[in-house]
Amino acid sequence: MVLTELLNALCLCRHRHSRSAALALSRWLAAAPVVWWRMASKYVARVPSPWWAPQRRLVGSWVSVCSVKCGALGGRDVVCAAVSFRPCIDIHKGKVKQIVGSTLRDSSNDGMELVTNFESDKSPAEFAKSYKEDELLGGHVIMLGSDPASQAAALEALHAYPGGLQVGGGINLQNAMSYLNEGASHVIVTSYVLSDGKMNIERLTKLVELVGKQRLVLDLSCRKKDGRYTIVTDRWQKFSDVFVDEPALEYLAAFADEFLVHGVDVEGKRLGIDEELVELLGHHSPIPVTYAGGVSTMDDLERIKKAGKSRVDVTVGSALDIFGGDLPYKDVVLWHKKQSMVGQVSRNMW
Secondary structure, three states, X not given: OHHHHHHHHHHXXXXXXXXXXXHHHHHHHHHHHHHHHHHHHHHEEOOOOOOOOOOOOOOOOOEEEXXXXXXXXXXXXXXXOOOXXXXXXXXXXXXXXXXXXXXXXXXXXXXXXXXXXXXXXOOHHHHHHHHHHOOOOOEEEEEOOOOHHXXXXXXXXXXHOOOOEEEEOOOOOOOHHHHHHOOOOEEEEOHHHEEXXXXXXXXXXXXXXXXXXXXXXXXXXXXXXXXXXXXXXOOOOEEEEEEOOHHHHHHHHHHOOEEEEEEXXXXXXXXXXXXXXXXXXXXXXXXXXXXXXXXXXXXXXXXXXXXXXXXXXXXXXXXXXXXXXXXXXXXXXXXXXXXXXXXXHHHHHO
């Protein structure tokens, strides 16, 4: 409608002394700012954040929904988004560590040793400040244990970067709001909303009512079982009855702002990504989703970008040089900023 009015006005302008042309063009120009603002409001969505959160700049959580169809996405609206790097701070017994998650246990009775790839001398707050300086948003702080030292360390990180980090690990109805009040942008939940292997919709609904859908991230970390990706709980040791597939992603998206998905079979091993899982997430997730697991090179980042159709954000842990790996953190940050610039150009084109 807006373009039609503009064309009509321009056609009238061909008659140089046309009073009608001048009136038509002036009416359109006067209305244009309001009209275009309404159009932008309709087609551009932003993940809500608390008032004290830093302003988001060109991150994957900003999406522009274009009114065109794409066969590769099954006829769904195209989402012109940029893939983003989401940083992490994993905390175990109060220290920043990188642990192979599949070896984490409540006890060592099964004889399996905890495999620690890295333990940092830097505090969680120092990592958080670094992420803040690099303008990295949507990272996550994960408490790998419910001990007081880990909880205190997580709060350190949240206080150092209020509004810039999500928090997970032992989140439930009783403590969720306290972490948000301490500066977390979102709380991440998994085991609390899964009981006896099934999704506990009553708990999930109560959590959404308490914190709001826009402050909740569902951790759907999964492993392959009988050829299907199955959500694992209790430090990734127990298989649930919930699959990570199109119906589940569509259904659970109604309860969460984002998904976080670790490819548990490859997580912490630096052996390459689970490309099949990334492709599934990029094709079927209707809300922002972050993948973690197996990244070891810059090429892996590009594989995630391609397999996820630029709709899947990525977390890198053990491979980064700041966590004892070989992949330069600064190179990943530069890659992230490059993707943001590409995403901005794509949005401007639409």
